[in-house]
Amino acid sequence: MTAQARGLHARVLDSLGPAITAGEYPPGSVLRTDELAQRFEVSRSVMREVVRVLESMHLVASRRRVGVTVLPTEEWNVYDPQVIRWRLAGADRPRQLRSLTVLRSAVEPVAAGLAARNASAEQCAALTECALGMVATSRGRQLEGYLVHDIAFHRIVLDASGNEMFARLGDVVAEVLAGRTHHDVMFEDPDPAAVTLHVRVAEAVREGDAARAEALTREIAEGALRELDILAPPPATG
């Protein structure tokens, strides 16, 4: 559906990248460019370009006379959208989802506060529309429709914050929300409390009430964390 005829480079990268992030080649493993080229049935040029990209993501390091070494997790560029996608598609998806949700819980409240100061009239309108859309789809198993509005809502807040670093987390948030809806168990309609909170955040932003927008978004985030604790308890449970 998405693509299979995207050029050799992309295909090999999308095969080798996930394999590495999934731990198929544990840190310290040594690969050889020539061998990989044979395995994937591509020329050395293509494989070299793939390795270079993986190297720029700090997934591997290439050294003469040694080969291509898989780096430990702490070295990886975990903010690279590609790496995030690969990891979310892999085995440690739950851990990844938790990390990202905690990140959201830190960033989004502050972003909402800034949005209350900086949002344009158009952004306020769009935000309200999203909130209303969430209300409209909050009952009767319309999870997909709800998801669309939810993603749009959070993306607008991050954009409206006026901070570039926040804005670029829009895709990450989208992935997390989509992941929650699609993969994890979510037979139920969304939490009514969360829906209300979104409406109130839209209000606060529209009124320029930064403190309230921040506090309300913090509540949303805490709700998301609680939900995650129930669905996928963290390693150390009291």
Next chain:
Amino acid sequence: MTAQARGLHARVLDSLGPAITAGEYPPGSVLRTDELAQRFEVSRSVMREVVRVLESMHLVASRRRVGVTVLPTEEWNVYDPQVIRWRLAGADRPRQLRSLTVLRSAVEPVAAGLAARNASAEQCAALTECALGMVATSRGRQLEGYLVHDIAFHRIVLDASGNEMFARLGDVVAEVLAGRTHHDVMFEDPDPAAVTLHVRVAEAVREGDAARAEALTREIAEGALRELDILAPPPATG
């Protein structure tokens, strides 16, 4: 000092990457691989690998029959440490520094709260040691010594949070703190209030008081933002 004999690939990348992030080739500009190869006096293979890496950072997009197009800023992988370094070295350093400081102000308080729950005994000890080091170097123009302890302090907090995404921001924070000390005007000794706050954060973490660790770190962050507002006022000044 750092390196000049790092292979052609790295040298070309470190030349072309900063040029793009600095806006020397405005978004929409079209480059041709062959032309670039000639300009930098390297073979097409090397230039192709460079372009592939820039493409993976979403700085450029390569299309057949068109060439290598520079992408708009909103597309860039602004969390890529390499991109951050390039941009901090370039012209829009002030804007970049502000974005990153705002990001810090969102992340670090939450990280400190988590650190209070999760920090090991060793981490608590190291944190206290850093705080004491900051006190010891806070007077008498020992800015470099202070910086070392400051960076170490924040890195430990981010690590101790136990969240991978937070931990990986250690380098970013280090860059920001170093930038503040080295580039921006900083004749004075560090703000005594900030020093005290660090000591108290270390205390709070040691005592496992998450709420206090978070609140105190928020104060530190707000101080950093105020300082930035004075040294480099934001675009829209009231």
Next chain:
DNA sequence: TGTGGCGCAAAAGTCTGACTTTTTGAGCAC
């Protein structure tokens, strides 16, 4: 038996040239 240096070979790095594929835009026919 331990230690230091010499040299080999393995692997990445670089270069070159030929060929393929996609895509755009110009020119032509209708």
Next chain:
DNA sequence: GTGCTCAAAAAGTCAGACTTTTGCGCCACA
């Protein structure tokens, strides 16, 4: 003016030769 065809442009792919770095084994020497 609309639509089709086709040629050229640029990236993509491949194959092979050569260079450079560097880990490690081997041997001489202490």
